[in-house]
Amino acid sequence: MSKLLANIEKVSAGYNGETVLRNISLKIHDHDFIGVIGPNGGGKTTMVKVLLGLLAPYKGKVSHPNGPIRIGYLPQAAHIDRSFPITVQEVVESGLQGRPFWRPGPSKTQKQQIAQILHETGLSSYAHRPIGELSGGQLQRTLLGRALIKEPDLLVLDEPNTYVDKTFEGELYKWLQELNKKMAILLVSHDVGTISSMVKTIACVNQELHYHPSNVLSAELLKVYNCPIDVIAHGPVPHRVLGEHRH
């Protein structure tokens, strides 16, 4: 029996009195791999903020029925100030849970954890480099390392494939398949074609939320779900891509 990690119940949320999400509900269990799709401005990031506790909902609640959970978060790359003077190691280390002020540095075990994560993300030789010197893919690996260092129960990724090259994107998706054996994943993307081949279920968010219990979705269903998605042009002809497909 799978364990319920987070329960979003009848949540309405938004900013400055304006409602972006209306009465949405979603249950996240361990080992879930949910792809969150929807048009820009449809409320995907707002839902993530509510789930992470960064935004208080107008109505409804987010609960963790089986006790507190550890959440790892990979924000949109645009959210990160790349000119900030901070090194790769410091960014990864910042993912560790807060320590008491009288023991501010990482413990011996935590130091080993940092070294291990840097090794796994292939960033050992970049540990003392400032993030401004990294490529888009290296920065995403650093942020992923920060999200993974506390071994989360739930990993939330907000548009992880923007500003990265195709090589890193492929690498990231392989990683996520491996990580899903250990944790639940919520992957937000406007690119349904790329994610539908790897997620287990899909949540369409466009003010409302429609949960689809498989990764295969038809254009008709998207209409029913009121979830128009952007046309994807990764071949000669722009098209909507659903389920598995090959060029």
Place this chain on the structure above:
Amino acid sequence: MSQFFDLFAYSFFQNAFAASILISLLSALIGTYIVARKNVFISGGITHASFGGIGIAYYLGLNPFLGAAVFAVLTGTSIEWITNKGKMREDSAIAILWSLGMALGIIFVFLTPGYAPNLMSFLFGSILSVGRSDVLLIGGLTLLTALFFLLAYRPILYTAFDPEFSSINGIKVTFYRYSMAVLVALAIVVSIRAMGIILVLSLFTIPQTTALLYTHSFKRIVGLAALFALSGALIGLYVAYAMNIPSGAAIIFVLTLQYLLLKGIDLLRLQRRRNTAE
């Protein structure tokens, strides 16, 4: 040169020398935070708004720097609040507080009966007029700031870099951001006596910009900025003495010259490396 060293026999010069060292250390810590968070404009707002406090304190017969401290802290925390809540455009709020503070300062200084204080001393400062009590005040704040950085370096760095992630990770973001807003405001106020409202911000930005030529690590920027600020302050003091010009302006001029010189050397080094690569 020996005549310059003879000045160390005088207590006013001993105070100026001690204040230079302490302000260099304080500005290295606080300035690096300001530059890293791209808060230079905010700090400009705090600096100029504090003039309102100076004016009101003069009018009420209080210590002008107490008034400046109250205004600076209120401005710093208000801007932090506006930034967090997003209720208003941050740049507009800064501009309003900036000009409102200056306007209040001018009105209240004008309304003060009797002797009108010399506005130039607040606008441009004078490190040579720093007294023993000022040195103690600057020293106390430098010690407090250094202790706060020693104990909370990581949360300060993390909450400045990514407050959302820090909040998810259980760090008390509001506490650290507001504590730093108060320290920034107080650091600016205690440095106004030495550098003046118009010049003080340069001390919190030029050494850091010079340090950024060599490193992008927060800790190293603090160390290098302290070095550059100290050399700028001491050479500036000497230049002020030798040329008989205002000390604050001389220090800023030396700091800028120091930056331009090192930037030039850096550009030459890059050009040479490019030529070798070709």
